[in-house]
Amino acid sequence: MANVLKKAMAGLFDKMLTSATVSDVKFWNPSTMVEIEVHLPTLETQKWKTIHRVKCRVGDLEYRDYTPSCWDPEKGTFKIFAEAGHDGAGSRWAQQIKAGDEILLGAVHAAQIPSKEGRILCLVDLSALGHVLSLKQLTDRDKFPLDVAVFLHEAYHIPEYLSEKNPEFEFLYQENENNIRVMEQWLMSKKLANYESICIAGNTPMVSQLRKKLKGITEVEARIFAQGFWS
Structure with a gap:
Protein backbone atom coordinates (compact mmCIF):
# COMPACT_ATOMS: atom_id res chain seq x y z
CA MET A 1 0.00 0.00 0.00
CA ALA A 111 17.46 31.63 -0.50
CA GLN A 112 17.75 35.30 0.35
CA ILE A 113 20.80 37.31 -0.69
CA PRO A 114 22.48 40.05 1.40
CA SER A 115 20.73 43.41 1.17
CA LYS A 116 23.21 45.50 3.15
CA GLU A 117 25.93 46.79 0.85
CA GLY A 118 29.46 45.75 1.67
CA ARG A 119 32.00 42.95 1.23
CA ILE A 120 30.70 39.36 1.32
CA LEU A 121 32.71 36.36 2.52
CA CYS A 122 31.57 33.04 1.03
CA LEU A 123 32.50 29.61 2.42
CA VAL A 124 31.16 26.74 0.31
CA ASP A 125 32.06 23.27 -0.86
CA LEU A 126 31.87 22.22 -4.49
CA SER A 127 28.28 20.99 -4.13
CA ALA A 128 27.31 24.64 -3.54
CA LEU A 129 29.23 26.07 -6.49
CA GLY A 130 25.95 26.90 -8.25
CA HIS A 131 24.74 28.64 -5.10
CA VAL A 132 27.66 31.05 -4.95
CA LEU A 133 27.70 31.60 -8.72
CA SER A 134 24.02 32.54 -8.49
CA LEU A 135 24.79 34.92 -5.60
CA LYS A 136 27.47 36.56 -7.72
CA GLN A 137 25.14 36.98 -10.69
CA LEU A 138 22.44 38.55 -8.52
CA THR A 139 24.68 41.17 -6.87
CA ASP A 140 26.55 44.26 -8.06
CA ARG A 141 30.33 43.82 -7.74
CA ASP A 142 30.88 47.50 -6.92
CA LYS A 143 28.39 47.34 -4.04
CA PHE A 144 28.99 43.73 -2.97
CA PRO A 145 32.63 42.67 -3.47
CA LEU A 146 33.16 38.94 -2.96
CA ASP A 147 35.84 36.77 -1.36
CA VAL A 148 35.02 33.11 -2.00
CA ALA A 149 36.52 29.84 -0.77
CA VAL A 150 35.34 26.65 -2.49
CA PHE A 151 36.38 23.39 -0.83
CA LEU A 152 37.06 20.53 -3.27
CA HIS A 153 36.33 16.95 -2.25
CA GLU A 154 38.70 15.72 -4.97
CA ALA A 155 41.72 17.17 -6.77
CA TYR A 156 39.66 18.62 -9.62
CA HIS A 157 41.20 20.44 -12.53
CA ILE A 158 39.17 23.67 -12.52
CA PRO A 159 38.06 24.60 -16.06
CA GLU A 160 40.04 27.59 -17.28
CA TYR A 161 36.95 29.55 -18.34
CA LEU A 162 35.52 29.21 -14.83
CA SER A 163 38.65 30.41 -13.02
CA GLU A 164 39.16 33.28 -15.48
CA LYS A 165 35.60 34.54 -15.06
CA ASN A 166 35.73 34.20 -11.28
CA PRO A 167 39.12 35.47 -10.07
CA GLU A 168 37.69 36.07 -6.58
CA PHE A 169 37.07 32.32 -6.18
CA GLU A 170 39.81 30.37 -4.38
CA PHE A 171 39.53 26.61 -4.82
CA LEU A 172 40.91 24.70 -1.83
CA TYR A 173 42.06 21.09 -1.79
CA GLN A 174 44.29 19.33 0.71
CA GLU A 175 44.61 15.56 0.44
CA ASN A 176 43.32 13.70 3.50
CA GLU A 177 42.35 16.97 5.19
CA ASN A 178 39.00 17.64 6.84
CA ASN A 179 36.85 20.19 4.98
CA ILE A 180 36.05 22.10 8.18
CA ARG A 181 39.71 22.41 9.15
CA VAL A 182 40.70 23.64 5.68
CA MET A 183 37.90 26.21 5.61
CA GLU A 184 38.64 27.42 9.14
CA GLN A 185 42.28 27.98 8.24
CA TRP A 186 41.26 30.00 5.21
CA LEU A 187 38.68 32.16 6.96
CA MET A 188 41.04 32.91 9.87
CA SER A 189 43.50 34.35 7.33
CA LYS A 190 40.94 37.07 6.55
CA LYS A 191 40.24 40.31 8.40
CA LEU A 192 36.72 39.30 9.38
CA ALA A 193 35.69 42.74 10.61
CA ASN A 194 35.76 43.91 6.97
CA TYR A 195 32.70 41.84 5.96
CA GLU A 196 29.08 42.95 6.10
CA SER A 197 27.78 39.47 5.19
CA ILE A 198 29.04 35.90 5.37
CA CYS A 199 27.46 33.13 3.27
CA ILE A 200 28.05 29.45 4.08
CA ALA A 201 26.61 26.64 1.93
CA GLY A 202 27.12 22.95 1.20
CA ASN A 203 27.63 19.97 3.48
CA THR A 204 25.34 20.44 6.50
CA PRO A 205 27.85 19.50 9.26
CA MET A 206 30.43 21.83 7.66
CA VAL A 207 27.90 24.67 7.46
CA SER A 208 26.87 24.15 11.10
CA GLN A 209 30.44 24.02 12.42
CA LEU A 210 31.65 27.06 10.46
CA ARG A 211 28.61 29.08 11.55
CA LYS A 212 29.30 28.13 15.19
CA LYS A 213 32.96 29.09 14.77
CA LEU A 214 32.10 32.49 13.31
CA LYS A 215 29.49 33.18 16.00
CA GLY A 216 32.24 32.78 18.58
CA ILE A 217 34.62 35.32 17.03
CA THR A 218 34.13 38.76 18.56
CA GLU A 219 35.31 40.71 15.52
CA VAL A 220 32.60 39.17 13.33
CA GLU A 221 29.71 41.62 13.04
CA ALA A 222 28.50 40.38 9.67
CA ARG A 223 25.09 38.86 9.09
CA ILE A 224 25.52 35.13 8.47
CA PHE A 225 23.51 33.33 5.77
CA ALA A 226 23.70 29.53 6.10
CA GLN A 227 22.36 26.83 3.74
CA GLY A 228 22.98 23.14 4.44
CA PHE A 229 22.31 20.91 1.44
CA TRP A 230 23.46 17.40 2.36
CA SER A 231 25.05 15.41 5.17
Missing part, protein backbone atom coordinates in the same frame (compact mmCIF):
# COMPACT_ATOMS: atom_id res chain seq x y z
CA ALA A 2 2.82 2.39 0.90
CA ASN A 3 4.49 1.88 -2.49
CA VAL A 4 1.20 2.40 -4.32
CA LEU A 5 0.63 5.65 -2.43
CA LYS A 6 4.21 6.78 -3.09
CA LYS A 7 3.81 6.13 -6.81
CA ALA A 8 0.52 8.01 -6.89
CA MET A 9 2.05 11.01 -5.12
CA ALA A 10 5.05 10.95 -7.46
CA GLY A 11 2.73 10.86 -10.46
CA LEU A 12 0.90 13.93 -9.20
CA PHE A 13 4.19 15.70 -8.51
CA ASP A 14 5.51 14.90 -11.99
CA LYS A 15 2.49 16.66 -13.50
CA MET A 16 3.56 19.83 -11.67
CA LEU A 17 7.06 19.73 -13.18
CA THR A 18 8.15 21.42 -16.41
CA SER A 19 9.93 19.73 -19.28
CA ALA A 20 13.30 21.20 -20.28
CA THR A 21 16.04 20.18 -22.71
CA VAL A 22 19.69 19.50 -21.91
CA SER A 23 21.64 21.60 -24.41
CA ASP A 24 25.19 20.73 -23.31
CA VAL A 25 27.07 18.54 -20.83
CA LYS A 26 30.67 18.95 -19.68
CA PHE A 27 32.58 16.59 -17.42
CA TRP A 28 35.40 17.98 -15.32
CA ASN A 29 38.61 16.08 -14.64
CA PRO A 30 37.94 13.85 -12.75
CA SER A 31 34.53 13.26 -14.29
CA THR A 32 32.67 13.12 -10.97
CA MET A 33 31.80 16.81 -11.44
CA VAL A 34 29.20 17.35 -14.16
CA GLU A 35 28.25 20.70 -15.66
CA ILE A 36 24.79 20.54 -17.26
CA GLU A 37 23.39 23.33 -19.42
CA VAL A 38 19.60 23.38 -19.50
CA HIS A 39 17.42 25.13 -22.08
CA LEU A 40 14.12 26.38 -20.66
CA PRO A 41 13.11 29.61 -22.44
CA THR A 42 9.91 30.07 -20.39
CA LEU A 43 11.91 30.52 -17.18
CA GLU A 44 12.02 34.26 -16.44
CA THR A 45 15.49 34.41 -14.92
CA GLN A 46 15.73 38.15 -15.51
CA LYS A 47 13.19 38.63 -12.72
CA TRP A 48 15.11 36.61 -10.13
CA LYS A 49 15.99 38.45 -6.91
CA THR A 50 16.85 35.40 -4.80
CA ILE A 51 18.99 32.26 -5.15
CA HIS A 52 16.63 29.71 -6.66
CA ARG A 53 16.52 25.94 -6.30
CA VAL A 54 14.91 23.47 -8.68
CA LYS A 55 13.82 19.90 -8.04
CA CYS A 56 14.81 17.53 -10.83
CA ARG A 57 13.35 14.11 -11.48
CA VAL A 58 16.44 11.88 -11.54
CA GLY A 59 14.73 8.47 -11.62
CA ASP A 60 11.59 6.55 -10.76
CA LEU A 61 10.24 8.13 -7.56
CA GLU A 62 13.58 9.94 -7.16
CA TYR A 63 14.11 13.72 -7.06
CA ARG A 64 17.10 15.92 -6.24
CA ASP A 65 17.46 19.68 -5.67
CA TYR A 66 19.98 21.77 -7.63
CA THR A 67 20.78 25.48 -7.89
CA PRO A 68 20.47 27.08 -11.35
CA SER A 69 23.35 29.44 -12.13
CA CYS A 70 25.10 31.16 -15.04
CA TRP A 71 21.75 31.90 -16.65
CA ASP A 72 21.37 33.66 -19.97
CA PRO A 73 17.90 35.25 -20.36
CA GLU A 74 18.39 35.81 -24.10
CA LYS A 75 19.25 32.17 -24.81
CA GLY A 76 16.86 30.83 -22.18
CA THR A 77 19.57 28.68 -20.57
CA PHE A 78 21.08 28.07 -17.16
CA LYS A 79 23.60 25.63 -15.70
CA ILE A 80 23.43 22.96 -13.03
CA PHE A 81 26.65 21.81 -11.37
CA ALA A 82 26.22 18.27 -10.02
CA GLU A 83 28.79 16.36 -7.97
CA ALA A 84 28.44 12.71 -8.92
CA GLY A 85 31.17 10.95 -6.99
CA HIS A 86 28.96 8.88 -4.70
CA ASP A 87 26.47 6.08 -5.32
CA GLY A 88 23.02 7.64 -5.50
CA ALA A 89 20.16 8.38 -7.86
CA GLY A 90 21.34 11.96 -8.48
CA SER A 91 24.89 10.85 -9.25
CA ARG A 92 23.75 8.16 -11.67
CA TRP A 93 21.45 10.64 -13.40
CA ALA A 94 24.22 13.23 -13.79
CA GLN A 95 26.76 10.68 -15.06
CA GLN A 96 24.40 9.34 -17.72
CA ILE A 97 22.83 12.57 -18.95
CA LYS A 98 23.62 13.84 -22.44
CA ALA A 99 22.78 16.73 -24.75
CA GLY A 100 19.31 16.44 -26.22
CA ASP A 101 17.80 14.67 -23.20
CA GLU A 102 14.50 15.91 -21.83
CA ILE A 103 14.37 16.44 -18.07
CA LEU A 104 11.60 17.34 -15.62
CA LEU A 105 12.11 20.07 -13.06
CA GLY A 106 10.24 22.59 -10.95
CA ALA A 107 10.99 25.46 -8.58
CA VAL A 108 10.96 24.44 -4.93
CA HIS A 109 12.37 27.24 -2.77
CA ALA A 110 14.76 30.17 -2.76
